[in-house]
Amino acid sequence: MKNHRYLCVGLLSLGLLTFTTLSAQPYQDPLDAPSQVNRLASSSQLTAVGMAGQRIVAVGARGMILLSDDQGNTWQQANVPVSSDLVAVQFTGDTQGWAVGHDGVVLHSADAGATWVKQLDGRNLEKLLTTHFGELAAKGDEKAQQYLDLIKLNFANGPEQPFLGVWFEDEQNGFAVGAFGTIVQTRDGGKTWESWIEKVDNPEMFHYNAIAGIAGQIYISSEQGAVFKLDRAQQRFVKLSSGYTGSFFGLLGNQDYLLAFGLRGNAYKSVDEGQTWSRLDTANTTGLVAGVIDEKGRILLASVAGAVIESRDQGNSFKPIPDVRPALFAGLTVAAPNRIVVVGLSGVQVIGLQ
Template sequence: MFLIKSFALGLALIAGNANAAPMADVLDLPAQHSALASHSPLLDLARAGSRLVAVGQRGHILFSDDQGKTWTQASVQVSSDLTAVQFPTAKQGWAVGHDGVVLHSGDGGATWQKQLDGRQLGRLMQDYYAAKPDALQWLDEGKRIEAEGADKPFLDLWFSDERNGFVVGAFNLIFRTRDGGQSWEPWADRTDNPSGYHLNAIASDGEHLFIAGEQGLLLRLDEHSERFQALASPYQGSFFGIAAEPGLVLAYGLRGHAYRSTDAGTSWNQVNTGLNSSITASARDPEGVLYLFGQTGQALASGDEGRTFQPLDIGQPVPVYGALTSADGGLLLVGARGISQRPLAPAKQE
């Protein structure tokens, strides 16, 4: 997902940068309000109670109180590109993004404050691992991250409640909070990821917590040892997302590949999606229909717990990076062209 999200945002940011005058650090520059924010690249959206919240480039966060008909831009302390958002409660939410940014909102997404950024990550790792004689490699990794500066992105997050959560990202970046983001604990030494692959997605099925990443990386948290242990992976290409719920985990990613597990990741079966492009988003409606979305605009629907998928007509194809089902039975999508609402047509029969 690191490459997918970086590429999507990069297309909008390349022009003119080579000769641009020095600019303020995006970590110190509040997001600028724009009338076009809802049409700019957005990478994720979530529900905050009855409110909808979307995040994207240049620190843009928008919220809607009328199920996506109109959007208001939130007040955000940074201009870093944002990649993921989650609200474990109606009021308490978090967003993550480039430059090691972690943002928190206590008012349902209207205002946001920075809790963590890339300038702190290396020092946090050094302070933590200095007291662990058996973790010298992670002490050195902290020094390297600090020397390289605030350029490491977080790509996803998961909170079980308003106090406990994880943020994950590129090059095995992973931090845990147990106090709502007031403090963060490095977990790089607690992942079976010796090659330092990107951690692209994190999700829970209600009982187990999973991470999916590049090169087929699949991890599951062992609560007893407090360690993300490697699962036998069915695929050596990158996974960009996980759809998880009780009794079902669906990992999806590169070149249309998707794999389904009903035993908490112990075994996997490939799902025929019929896609050649990468799968970049998923959603589920209240009736249990599961949706997948491709990088080039294709949509699929499954009414049998992800065993089979059928093409779905959502009108004009648009790259999708985040999706939710709407109150009227349609879809709310975010991507390179901002926010769009799509009615659902019957699935095409093969």
């Protein structure tokens, strides 16, 4: 069951399968091998895309990170110290950003994505969590031993557990979330990390597919219709019940509403910070894997089947964006007014909006 769930989240969160060719060269652990230069990088498998000021930053397979300073017309490859698949990226401003992915990798850039350093990986993560829960168990915490057993199981085959989402509220305070209820927090820009596994109402240890800050609140999207919201007073994520039974892959919103989207084109909206939800008709039947709100207030959602849909009435109705080349999409960002960049299995696609 563990391996089956891991495969599902890897595919559906579009930490996509990476195909490698046999080589006479000795094996190098992706955590120790820098990402290689790829002449066809902008046409290669990419998983997420975001903005560092006016610069577009896309991340993907084998540690690839691409940058564009001309709204997606041309791309250059960044220096990355690992070749692990990257799944999510976020910048807090023009220069400071983080990318996360497989093998428990957390990368940081202080120069708008040009260069990256590794702040955390699965090896250190296993030690961090084992030490933390070992200390709690020694103090008599009854649940700590259960967490220790889970950690031992998850890391039995090595440091492979993926982070699937990252969110920094500012340059110091942030979270990384991932498979099997894994969540860590930093208060010093990623120099050190601490477990928050025990600080989420998630006894089932659902996967965390994404994390986002919306209108001053922080939310996590998960499985079985679960959304978790940070209770700042309690310093704990509490579970919100949407009424949906499938997986949510992402979240977006503003001061007026919160929207969660996921499997089979399902999207749910809340106007009271997740206390109550209503199902939206997206006119889409395939997984919605990425979304954004543009400067005009349009909701834009990308599907795994290669469609981009938009709503101009806060999700009450949706229609497809025309002239989109179908591909296996994974990430979406607004690059400029009336211009979006979508990434996926076939690389980059720039789309103009009417």
